[in-house]
Amino acid sequence: MIGSPRHEGMMQRLLVGRMFQGRLLPESMRTADGGRVERRTDIRFSFDGADYLGCGGDTLASALLANGVHLVGRSMKYHRPRGIVAAGAEEPNALVAVVRGGGRTTPNLRATQVELFEGLEAHSQNRWPSLNTDLGALVALAAPLLPAGFYYKTMMGPRGLGLWHRVFEPLVRRAAGLGRAPRVADPDRYARYYAHCDVLVAGAGPAGIAAALAAGRGGARTILCDEQAEPGGALLSEIAALIDGIPAREWLAQSLAELAAMPHVRVMPRTTAFGCYPHNMVGLAERVTDHLAAPSPDQPRERLWRVRARRIVLATGAIERPLVFPGNDRPGVMLAGAAREYLLRWGVKVGSRVVIATACDTAYRAALDLATAGVAVKLVVDLRAAADGPLPQAARAAGIAVLAGGRVLGTHLRGKRLDSVLLGRGDDGRRRWFDCDALLMCNGWTPAVHLHAQARGALRWEGERGVFLPGEPAPGVESIGACNGATDLAMALAQGAASGGGAVPVVEGEVPALPGPAHVDAAVAGDAFVDFQNDVRADDVRQAVAEGFHAIEHVKRYTAGGLGTDQGKTGNMNLLALAAAARGTPIPELGTTTFRPPYTPVSFGTLAGPARGEMFDPVRTTPLHAQAVAEGAVFEDVGQWKRARYFPQAGEDMHAAVRREVATTRAAAGLFDASTLGKIEVVGPDAAIFLDRLYLNAIATLKPGRCRYGVMLSEAGFVMDDGVMARLAPDRFHVTTTTSGAAHVLAHMEDYRQTEWPELRVWLTSTTEHWAVLAVQGPRARDVLAPLVAGDISAAALPHMAVRDLKVAGIPARMMRVSFSGEQGFEVNAPARHAPALWDALRPRIAAAGGTVYGTEAMHVLRAEKGYIIVGQETDGTVTPGDLGMAIGRGKGDFIGRRSLARPDMLAADRRQLVGLLSDDPALVLEEGAQIVAQSAPPPGTKALGHVTSSYFSPALGRSIALALLAGGRERTGERLFVPLARGSIGVAVAAPVFLDPQGGRLHV
């Protein structure tokens, strides 16, 4: 046997070909009795197209193992065959896609957490074209070309990026990756819940149950959640111990019954506490229907819970660590604790002839239980020099061979699974192949301190045992049980009970496991994997350290260790130990990695909840939306608003419709829905002073009944918003804002009112939703309105920039003579509920006057012809009023932003100023955002002189026009410059920004 791998063909033949005379074969590796599965219910499921039988209570992983299937996937980088390693959430390899049809495909699920149901269809991932014949494994031959830092190095620098996009990314995308997202929308619903409680216990193992019992008995409102289908944790695979004189599983059943009977206690299975957030907020993901063969359409698939708990008790257990040795990733190599759990909880033997390699006493429990179940435990290789604790002694007494001071030097794969291991002794260099179909490993346990650390609790290094344990916790958070370092049932129960001040249960019949440090062979080389999911080997870790990556966060990023979907739950401590050994420093000096939510992946659906489709963002429509729809409007989104963009008539495209709307409005009249304008009523004896301090313009001197254009600056001196101030009375203003700036402007005003000038007697009310605004613009605007108005709106009675309360069509309205078109203009503010009636009264009169309705696109052209700016289009947060040619109001004192306008940079002569541009070709409309330069063929790296902010075809001028911000622009009027576009350089002439009626005569008629 020495020196050559062997195999046993018998076993292999048993493991292939599930069908026998058209009937599914029974599970070959299920025990006759024991465990918690329902053996009488045959559940049919498929994996990669092959049908199998499982039992009620199985996970996909336990059912596959019961059928002798270990190979479940290919590794990410080298496409190595991989098997099931663990039994719980920490599983790194067994990632599967569960397909339920109609968009119900969930990739990247851990087979260890997928509950079996009748008809379950699961697929392996990351293999092509199939799991057994994987062409991607050829990648493994290129392994020397894919060293640590491959992705990192490839993507650094412009040349690397190009290579990445052209060569590597398509290859890597094809070969690697983790499952595929479904291509159709998720048809399921997801719910959101909020809850408050006195005590939230995360984890329903022995410690968590003891804590919940103590809390519940004390009357505390308690939530006990557990990620598994069945609460119990380690108790589910505990067959020997007695708790308070009864078998552990019986104690579990009694405890759960007691908890269920308490009305103030909620036990939540299938619920993962995935994140611990500040101030005692815990995020829970509850899986409601995934385990059901036929989910009810009335139930959400998952629920996101946000729980605010007075006390958070973390009982999240510990995660078993793998050993790092060559070939430790073969299918059939798995964690010893997992193998024991498969046996005792699911009645599954993970192999027939096993070898166990361990650096920790707990693996002997697996050895003893497997031997009792009739599995041939051929040898326990203990990596420690001595193995003399109570558990190793019990194993020896049971006739199990133990080799202390041993080493695993290699493994051999035959077909789909391990068939032998190469063992050696540390002291004499002798080596020998042992045949076996499973190699169980244990390198100690890592307390699951994730939630404690997420809550910003400190970690403390416990050198003797080689673990990080919870240190000083966040207020209101405590850790109990294995995640707090408990190493046996008695300790876990005691910590749980103590957390709630309860009586401590008495445990009998448990052989204690003596804790010891993890074993790390600093020189281990070859295919010795540290991170299975991301294919990180010990060599890669040493290389990272050799290349100067010393902090553990850097080693992680460079090697990608711990960056998989499992976040390195099994591998991180080995990674840390190897990096520390390579640097020759103690582990704590490398620091710990940051623990970030979620603990296990949470579906996007759960996080999004109902916020999708129409519920993603509210849609705001104006009170005249139905009228616009009836007119055949094409809408555009402006923030949350739906605004009518243009109103095409038969045969018109947007350009034709906009030209007609603009020309008709200039020639006759146009009706425009301006209801989205922000409106704020500013009221109080100090209202005028208040506005004077917030706007560039002189508001204090404005007379009642008059309006003034106002520009709001940030304190830094940049244009923030603009609008019209209408003074209704000495102590009352109607202020408008831009559509998108309404909320921000009100908040800005409130800030100064509340915190800077609390002495001013002024009050602010948002009236945006109260007023609908119907703009009637054009030379015939007054003709359209006058017969409907009870009162005089002649130019003498209601001149440009005047405001009056008047009845229009019997509706009380606030009528303003303002214009954003450059024409004679009226903006009729009517209470929103009356807006449709007013529209209906105006619409036929517009038609009779030869006018039109127009949309936002025509509005933009009309204002651009006049050089009126739009905040956010001509401005971008770096533009001053001076840049736009605007002056400070006469006689003004200090106002917000004024001092900043005097800073040297704000006065520089080469600031970008608002100008007009006329392209050489009058038919050519420039692209908005295009850059402006002095040469027609600027060399690369030439600094732009400015950019185009607005650009349209102007019907009034019969040619294209543009507004631009141009360095020293006002001094450049008449200069010829260039706009380089993809199709060639466009010559432009710099002009004044007002293209039409610069004297404003049309406004005042």
Added chain:
Amino acid sequence: MLLIPCPFCAMDRPEAEFRHAGEAHLTRPPDPAAADDAAWADFLYHRANPRGVIAERWRHVHGCGRFINVLRDTVSDRILASYRPGEKRP
């Protein structure tokens, strides 16, 4: 998600009801025109951003609408006090 005590509502309310509003106790010079460029730039742009306790403003925008001051530890996120604008930092 933080729980922020609102001194106007006299209740702990969830962070989602608030909007952060920057560092507190910045004093706008009473006569900005008299401030030199360096002092003005300091007022506009320079913030303490401490590792530790910061006095910061929040607006209870989906509640009472008031601006409030909060003392928060930026490392632990612990909130040490909340008080009304104009009141002295405790």
